[in-house]
Amino acid sequence: MEKIISPRGTKDILPSESSLWQFIEAKAIETFSLAGFEEIRTPIFEHTQLFSRAVGESSDIVNKEMYTFTDRSDRSITLRPEGTAGVARAFIEHSLDRGSRPQKLWYRGPMFRYERPQTGRYRQFYQIGMEAIGLEAPFIDLEVIKLAYNFLQELGIENLTLAINSIGSAASREAYRQQLLAFLSEYQDDVCDDCKRRMQQNPLRVLDCKVPEDQALYKNAPLIQDSFDEESKQIFMQMKTGLEALGISYTIDSSLVRGLDYYSHCVFEFKTDDKGLGQQSTVLAGGRYDNLISELGGVSSPAVGWALGMERIAYLLEAKKFPETKRVYIISDSAIEASKLAHQLRFDAKVLVEYDFEEAKVAKQMNKALKRNASHGIFYLEDERKSGSYLVKDFQAKAEFNLTSYTELLSFFAGDSV
RNA sequence: GCAGCCGUCGCCAAGUGGUUAAGGCCCCGGGUUGUGGUUCCGGUAUUCGCGGGUUCAAAUCCCGUCGGUUGCCCCA
Known part of the structure; x- marks a missing residue:
């Protein structure tokens, strides 16, 4: 008889590993509860529409990575590829905007993306994430980043670098997009195939190209910061001075734009230099998404959040020793x-x-x-x-x-x- | 989705066209009458991811497929 093995890109967490996972979750519960964040559990599948609207039609996630199927009543259902959309849907559905602002929520659980599996990348993978919804005070961004930082410290993960960037308000980003496209149109035929595609789909990604010849062309490209309106400039400044005041060191990475459409202003990533994770160096990532709730039909509720990949965290912690118990x-x-x-x-x-x-x-x-x-x-x-x-x-x-x-x-x- | 590499017992593996597919670890059974991972004896792959083909003969060669891995794309 043919042996049945787990589907591609999935894996079992066996007892030898599960204590580590429990340790990570226990630290999450502890760290987030102490900051007044409460756990929210949303469904693992949602209507496909939620993700195509929230995550964005132009994103790779929606384009080629969703686990979508039709159920027995012909509804289009998708296994959630990320956590924010479901939380946003629940926030609107249960009128959580009527609660205290911001709503401070965190979640954990499996996510699904139909991708080519690699080290540190699975089709079913686990995330822990948090969202603070309802206020745009930049101090919330700082709180959320600080909690991420503390959480990683509590876990005992070292050698992570924090990269931040601002992609500005939706209006200033649109202005920049036009400028950038005007600049790129000169080189349309010279750049690599990937960049040609990026120009169509997500022009900001072009600047992140790994081809050296392309990079040389982009040297003189306009900078996003130069298109910022006053508000965007000010928010980014507060961000930077806040991090410094909190003693969190960071680098500014102007190529950091994130893959999901709903982000605005502050975006950030914690990265490891551990080569064992291959190309998957990002361990935690997030940003502000002020328009998502209103775009989904809710009362305008600015928000900020992040998510971390538990497999990647577990990988970095594998070598750690745990205190012996009787x-x-x-x-x-x-x-x-x-x-x-x-x-x-x-x-x-x-x-x-x-x-x-x-x-x-x-x-x-x-x-x-x-x-x-x-x-x-x-x-x-x-x-x-x-x-x-x-x-x-x-x-x-x-x-x-x-x-x-x-x-x-x-x-x-x-x-x-x- | 594209390209390269890989796939022999639970794990690490030897074998690269020719009688019954080495070995180690783990596991299981037994011996040492209430005390230590030891030791001793014994057991565990009718089959080499799966399917097909070439051949008198295939784990070894060819094709396909599945899975893993590395790079690209992208991402937690």
């Missing part, structure tokens, strides 16, 4: 008695307890205990039960303790460290 294995000639003791200890001492289901020989149970990475063994055989005692073995210290009551046993396992 792990107890009961060695007994009676699975029933061992089970009773295990359940009691789990609830009374909040310690991880396992035991043997096979009533194997003592030497064998010792081996199993070690194989389970136990830190302690409790000998609990007929002799011990008769005398009401527990022989505790510390596997690391290679020491034995004869405890003569359950109370003594409990106090032995009190506390967190091994």
Whole structure:
């Protein structure tokens, strides 16, 4: 029979890895809750229309990367390729603009894009993201970036650089687009095929081209900052001075424009220089999207947010060591008695307890205990039960303790460290 | 979507046209009568990702397909 394997671009997170994922999520819950951000869970699939309108018809995501299908009632359904659109839809649907502003939300979960899988890039991948919706105060951008920064620090990820840029207000960006296109029209026939396509689809991307000959041509291209209106200039300035005041170092990357249509003003990315992730150096990215909510039919609600790729984070954390916890294995000639003791200890001492289901020989149970990475063994055989005692073995210290009551046993396992 | 490389047991692999496809790790069973990952004995691929073709003969050559990987595009 043919073996069934997971579909292309998907992967299982096995127990050897899941503790790391739990660690990441626990840190997210902690960091974001302390800042008053609350979790929102939206559906994994939405009406296709939501994404084509929110993410933008011209984006690659909508053009060639969506997992779209027709359901049994002929509705066009799409597996969400990113988190912001669903959050925005929920914000409008439940009139969250009537709540306190800004609404401070975060989310986690799988996203889907039909792409060629590569290291650090999957068809089903997991993101953690946050959105602050309802106010345009630039201090919110700073708060959101600072939280990203703190979160990454809490996780213990180092060597990330923050790149920021401003793409200005929608009006100033449109003005720039015209200027840029006028400039590019001179070179229309000289540039690479990719750039020809970019001119049609997303002219700002042209400046990011990797072909050296093209780069030489673009040297004299107009700068987006030069087309900024007063408001755009001021917002970007506040951004920069704010980051400096918060002690967050950054670089300005004028080629940073982001792939999604809904962004405006501040955009940013945290990147790693770890080569192991291949071309996927961006670990967290986001920006401001002041018009998305109104474009989707909601009350005008400026917003800012970001998302990070959990696989990429997990990759960077793989080598990290986690603090050891106590792990107890009961060695007994009676699975029933061992089970009773295990359940009691789990609830009374909040310690991880396992035991043997096979009533194997003592030497064998010792081996199993070690194989389970136990830190302690409790000998609990007929002799011990008769005398009401527990022989505790510390596997690391290679020491034995004869405890003569359950109370003594409990106090032995009190506390967190091994 | 395009181009290159790769695919032998759960893992690491030897084998590159010719009798029964090495080896190591892990795993499983057994021996050492209530104490340590040791040791000893034994077991585990009718088959080389899958399908087809060439040949007297294929894991080895050819075609296709699936999957992985690297680069491009793009992106978290």
